[in-house]
Amino acid sequence: MIPTGEATLGPFFPPRYVDAGANDLTQCAGRKAQGEAIGIAGCVRQEDGAALENLVVEIWQADAQGIYRHPADARHREADADFLGWGRAATDKAGTYSFRTVRPGAPAGRARHVNFMVMFSGLMRILKTTMYFPGEAANEIDPVLAAVPAARRALLVARQEAPGQYRFDIKLRGQDETPFFDD
């Protein structure tokens, strides 16, 4: 018997790996985070365009004031106590992930952005990328976006689909391949 597709090899993340509610950063233990709630969703595809199910996506971002809840941020004592900055989602059968979060503030010297990480069967190393918001003047001066070859930068800017709702598709390889960072 030669099984097909995902049956051939793990890693088999346990079904409990993605906790219910881990993709909602707008609240923590019933307390609401400060700032404007937004949605971010997108489809993850491989080289042939096939949508990938059960892929794990994580995000890390600053709070609504642009502060990271971490001692390396000089302003961390002012960080929103009800915003952890981290979330995890799994893609569904259509390859779609979704998060509820707050619109991040722009940290000093940066445009507002959301860090992404992807882990999946066949990815020998986790992949990291960063999502930017459309229409932000600060995108022009962001040092991380500037490190990306100019022709590929637009692939890191999400599309606004409705007020407060953004779409950020991820292509792991091939045409319109998402720029990933050498972290």
Added chain:
Amino acid sequence: MQTVIAPRDERTQPARIVPGYPQTPWRNPAQPLVRRPPTLSELTGPLEVARRVQLLGGDIAGHGEKQALGQLMHLRVRVLDEDGAPVGGAVVEIWQCNAAGRYIHPNDDEHAPVDRNFYGAARLVTDDAGSFTLRTVKPGAYPVPTRDGWWRPPHIHFSLFGKVWLSRLVTQMYFPGEPLNGQDRILNAVPDAAARESLVARLVPPTGDPFDALVYEHCIVLRGRKATPAQP
């Protein structure tokens, strides 16, 4: 407090496309990865993951009539940063197949039996010394259904959160003296022999304490020149 992060040594990291691992050519980027200047965004990271996910503890072998089948073992792990300092308070997620080589997962086929007393997933937090102990049963080997007969050796998966976004690590651990280690395409995707060896745990000579379990020791380095190789 600004962390300085040394880059990983590329020879210690696995090739991205692995012959015989059919998903790898479709999913790993073809474009060169972009080197970015580390900013606060990468030099911070989630320190409170345990407020968002359910901790499952590190004892997954079961007890009494509900003890899982297989060789009972304790795995003592230390988690270190790039300077060799222990990383306390780190969330560690662990998953493995049962003693017969079967995962609790809808995509695993039916080549081996499920053990109703073994779920195979742990989630815990390291202590101040960066340590934790996993009580489990030794995972079995399992066949990879490619035409040329590749078996995965016994291994345990780890996902770790360090102190910063740059130290997020997903890897695997192997067992010493396993004949299948030498032919495993995922372990051997790491070019450097010493780096491969760093993925193999050490069997602690039995002392009678504990009397009922083998004891293994392992060390995971999250970042830097001596970083533990990533594994899928």
